[in-house]
Amino acid sequence: MKDEEKQGLIHSYLTAYNNFDIDGMMDLLHTDIVFKNISDGEINAQTNGREEFRQLAEQSKGYFSSRQQDPSNFRFQADQASIDIAYQGVLAIDLPNGLKTGETLKLNGRSEFIFKDGLLAGISDYS
Template sequence: MTTIPALIERYIDAYNAMDIGAMLAMMPENIHFRSIVDGATYAQAHGKLEFSQMATFAISAFKWRRQVITHAITVADHTLIEVDYFGEPAMDLPNGWKAGQEIAFKGRSSFRISGQHITQIIDQS
């Protein structure tokens, strides 16, 4: 595994802590986020406001969640990480997950960094 940029490590720490403010502090106003599930776009956000709204819902939907980075590769301004994801929904979710059900799956995220900001995140699972 290559060295993970400190900015991405801080983002994952903030994600795991469900700290939206810390996550947003690492992003420019024009952040682009997309979540791809089974090859189709599941959710996307353009800008900090949309990202904040999406993250606020996600936090309310889970009692806890955690990403553990298992692999990473960085080329220029792009970093791809593979993660083991664990969590417990706080409510029944549209994808079939039930409140109280412990979930675990593998995923990957692509980050683009410019200066001291994460400018793009694409999650795939």
């Protein structure tokens, strides 16, 4: 894949994510998708395959009334890409860490993508 195609695929994925469009996200994923969420160096969520990814996406959807991932600094290498992410989400539920419904969660992090057969085969989110 050309870097422009990779960037377009990432933008399509983020647009679907921001719009809670799980079917749109799924359309962009390889059968063998591996997803990881890493916070403070610890993996706190991981899925293997499309069905596990869909289950996590459906579950996570209820946590926020709105959410936005804004990418910057695209870096490409072979079948991989890395971007910086500014994340903002308005909570739809109270969280165990003390954040309450209606509060805004803001994070800065990085997302890494692996591409296979023109689709996303790996997504790792770091915050």
